[in-house]
Amino acid sequence: MGxxxxxxxxxxxxxxxxxxxxxxxxxxRGLEHLSMDDVAEKxxxxxxxxxxxxxxxxxxxxxxxxxxxHLLNESFRKxxxxxxxxxxxxxxxxxxYLHYVKNHPQYYSSMKFLDNLHSTREGTxxxxxxxxxxxxxxGFRLMVEAIQRGMDDGSIKQELxxxxxxxxxxxxxxxVVTISYMHQNxxxxxxxxxxxxxxxxMFDAYMHILSHxxxxxxxxx
Amino acid sequence: MGxxxxxxxxxxxxxxxxxxxxxxxxxxRGLEHLSMDDVAEKxxxxxxxxxxxxxxxxxxxxxxxxxxxHLLNESFRKxxxxxxxxxxxxxxxxxxYLHYVKNHPQYYSSMKFLDNLHSTREGTxxxxxxxxxxxxxxGFRLMVEAIQRGMDDGSIKQELxxxxxxxxxxxxxxxVVTISYMHQNxxxxxxxxxxxxxxxxMFDAYMHILSHxxxxxxxxx
DNA sequence: TCAATAAATGACCGGTAGTCATTTTATGAC
DNA sequence: GTCATAAAATGACTACCGGTCATTTATTGA
Numbered sequence: 001m002g003x004x005x006x007x008x009x010x011x012x013x014x015x016x017x018x019x020x021x022x023x024x025x026x027x028x029r030g031l032e033h034l035s036m037d038d039v040a041e042k043x044x045x046x047x048x049x050x051x052x053x054x055x056x057x058x059x060x061x062x063x064x065x066x067x068x069x070h071l072l073n074e075s076f077r078k079x080x081x082x083x084x085x086x087x088x089x090x091x092x093x094x095x096x097y098l099h100y101v102k103n104h105p106q107y108y109s110s111m112k113f114l115d116n117l118h119s120t121r122e123g124t125x126x127x128x129x130x131x132x133x134x135x136x137x138x139g140f141r142l143m144v145e146a147i148q149r150g151m152d153d154g155s156i157k158q159e160l161x162x163x164x165x166x167x168x169x170x171x172x173x174x175x176v177v178t179i180s181y182m183h184q185n186x187x188x189x190x191x192x193x194x195x196x197x198x199x200x201x202m203f204d205a206y207m208h209i210l211s212h213x214x215x216x217x218x219x220x221x
Numbered sequence: 222m223g224x225x226x227x228x229x230x231x232x233x234x235x236x237x238x239x240x241x242x243x244x245x246x247x248x249x250r251g252l253e254h255l256s257m258d259d260v261a262e263k264x265x266x267x268x269x270x271x272x273x274x275x276x277x278x279x280x281x282x283x284x285x286x287x288x289x290x291h292l293l294n295e296s297f298r299k300x301x302x303x304x305x306x307x308x309x310x311x312x313x314x315x316x317x318y319l320h321y322v323k324n325h326p327q328y329y330s331s332m333k334f335l336d337n338l339h340s341t342r343e344g345t346x347x348x349x350x351x352x353x354x355x356x357x358x359x360g361f362r363l364m365v366e367a368i369q370r371g372m373d374d375g376s377i378k379q380e381l382x383x384x385x386x387x388x389x390x391x392x393x394x395x396x397v398v399t400i401s402y403m404h405q406n407x408x409x410x411x412x413x414x415x416x417x418x419x420x421x422x423m424f425d426a427y428m429h430i431l432s433h434x435x436x437x438x439x440x441x442x
Numbered sequence: 443t444c445a446a447t448a449a450a451t452g453a454c455c456g457g458t459a460g461t462c463a464t465t466t467t468a469t470g471a472c
Numbered sequence: 473g474t475c476a477t478a479a480a481a482t483g484a485c486t487a488c489c490g491g492t493c494a495t496t497t498a499t500t501g502a
Binding site for chain 2: 140
Binding site: 457465 | 482489500
């Protein structure tokens with residue numbers, strides 16, 4: 001009776017111990033130097049045990065990615081708690097995303113890993129893939145909500161459905177954040193320096209362009 | 222005398238043969254299933270020979286990436302040849318990028334590989350890394366040129382330096398193109414479908430937002 | 443013809459993801 | 473407590489892959 005339950009709890013606890021070990025290695029050495037042998041050693045279990053709790057390495061990394069996406073969503077939710085205008089909320093979400101990448105680059109790398117998971121074949125049966133996808137959907141939903149609020153309070157145009165505008169904000173901010181990540185983490189990426197743009201200014205400029213456009217207004221507008 | 226020259230030409234020819242083999246495997250099986258053994262077999266040389274012509278696997282992939290960036294730049298140059306307004310040129314560049322990703326997804330994956338090359342350590346001494354970086358700079362330069370033309374002909378606002386605006390267009394279009402790539406190539410990526418947006422419409426919406434902004438204009442504007 | 447040099451080879455190494463036969467541990471009936 | 477059964481854990485092993493290097497083969501020019 002209670003035995004099965006206790007076993008289940010214990011299993012979850014062990015799973016988290018393993019994830020802790022994996023995360024610790026990720027933070028120290030980066031995703032590309034994360035090996036299953038090292039995780040097993042760090043978690044003080046055998047390699048075989050690792051595969052009792054995770055289907056494969058993908059699954060393990062997605063386990064970390066689940067934590068990563070969850071943390072990002074929590075930050076997003078805090079933004080949505082405020083009473084700012086919808087437009088300001090959108091800006092805050094973007095800045096939150098940017099800060100997240102700056103403060104948790106290794107978590108972000110696990111999200112890039114999720115983005116690069118190719119065919120469904122590679123991880124179809126991973127529960128964590130489902131959870132990560134759910135988290136990403138939730139993050140997107142929060143963006144939609146911010147935009148919808150902006151449309152309601154009159155700070156954002158209603159030319160497009162909120163979902164579609166959210167997709168554009170999502171994807172474009174993804175691009176900007178990627179540039180920022182590369183600037184932070186890749187020593188050979190010097191584009192910002194070359195054009196004499198500071199990282200902080202980039203986001204301001206991005207939000208300005210996204211808010212007001214870069215096309216010269218024609219008179220009949 | 223002529224012997225050294227001939228040797229040099231012959232060496233270049235062989236290098237290209239190996240790149241052809243690698244590219245063929247890339248197109249057939251994708252970057253993640255590209256092994257040096259297979260390339261050697263396909264190119265009908267020994268594995269050791271491969272390492273006489275390329276420093277390591279990174280170098281080889283960057284060799285393909287060089288071709289990839291070169292091809293993209295050629296497409297960009299064709300756009301710049303036209304007499305469209307600067308604003309239209311920018312749109313055309315974006316559409317060109319989008320079509321490129323759709324038509325050459327494996328080339329694009331090699332460019333993603335370039336983007337993900339971490340420290341300088343991993344490929345500092347690769348000639349191809351230099352060449353790829355040069356190509357990317359050239360692509361960026363073409364974007365700057367289009368925007369500069371738009372500022373000159375009055376179709377694009379002059380609020381920001383052309384280079385900075387180009388960076389924003391570069392990064393945001395990168396984000397949009399990434400979404401498109403995922404929609405095309407990852408079966409588990411269903412975001413576009415879920416919000417009922419067609420891929421073709423996404424780019425139009427993107428250019429519209431980027432041109433005119435999504436913020437409701439205030440009256441004192 | 444013959445050194446000397448350049449080019450090519452493939453057996454081999456180290457590391458890593460993943461497997462599985464075997465061992466160890468936990469459980470519950472008696 | 474004993475024991476049979478089932479669950480959990482183990483680590484030696486395989487397959488594969490990137491990269492190396494001592495050896496072999498081909499080329500050159502005297």
